[in-house]
Amino acid sequence: MASNSPAPEGIELQEAPTAGAWGEWNPTEDSARPPRGKHRVVKQRGGLARSSTVLGVGVIAAVGASGIATAQDRPQVAISMPSLPDFGLGGGGQHAEAEGSGAGAEAAAKPTGIIAQQTAGHTDAGATLVGRILQQAESQESAADSQARAQAERAAQEAAAAQAKAQREAAQKEADDARAAAEKEAKEAAEAKAEQERIAKLAGSYSLPTSAYTLTSHYGDAGSMWSSGHHTGLDFAAPTGTPAKAVAGGTITSAGWSGAYGYRIVLELEDGTEIWYCHLSSMSVTSGSVGAGETIGRVGATGNVTGPHLHLEVRKGGSTMDPLAWLESKGLSV
Incomplete structure (x- = not known):
């Protein structure tokens, strides 16, 4: 930053070099150490600071693989830091921001590290959950089939029992009719025999009134x-x-x-x-x-x-x- 006050004696003032004279300036952590009490640049570690867009892509990929995402399996959201203002460091802040934006874009295009592991873990969990759901559906379908077979068998047993009962009743009725007919025939035979015996007995007690008639x-x-x-x-x-x-x-x-x-x-x-x-x-x-x-x-x-x-x-x-x-x-x- 230029100053309008006169320089002290013995000190030669030199004009601050321009960006073209010094070349591209990329401050490091040591060279860009902020003054005490000012804003501090937070160092991003291990690629955990990702944009919400990258996180959304990972979550959508996990949900698409598993079909269901629960709250307890949802990854912690990494909050990205806002762009820092230029503290008189020239165009380096903008260049660093641009550099950071390029790295973030590359990371968004190809998730690596923890995000990729989390995405793969959610994919496996989703596949497991889908397998469990399919297994449960198959179990329910098997139970429904078993119930339908049991109902069909019960209906068949009831029909067979009803048919057997009808056959027994028909056979019993036929036997009753045959027994009734036999009893009637026996009764008629007994009555006829009794009548014959009565007539025979009466014949001994009765006589024709005359003969040769x-x-x-x-x-x-x-x-x-x-x-x-x-x-x-x-x-x-x-x-x-x-x-x-x-x-x-x-x-x-x-x-x-x-x-x-x-x-x-x-x-x-x-x-x-x-x-x-x-x-x-x-x-x-x-x-x-x-x-x-x-x-x-x-x-x-x-x-x-x-x-x-x-x-x-x-x-x-x-x-x-x-x-x-x-x-x-x-x-x-x-």
């Missing part, structure tokens, strides 16, 4: 020869004097002449059924008890007749019924 008129036949307009009994045509027998054990309650019926015997059975023997030629028993098959009279042609025959009527409660059906119900073959 021919059925000429049946119950319900219509004609003018009967006063009611229809036949009320069963006619056994047989020669006169053919024995007339008691069809079952009972009591003779009436015996004698009865108009159009001629000589008639009324045999009352134990259940109250009345058997009428009509058109008899003679009466052997007129009162008292008789047994099945016992002769109580003889076939004749008395009363309103056209020839010798036994007119047999079966009455119960004052009403007539078919003698043929009644005799067959007692096990007799007429």
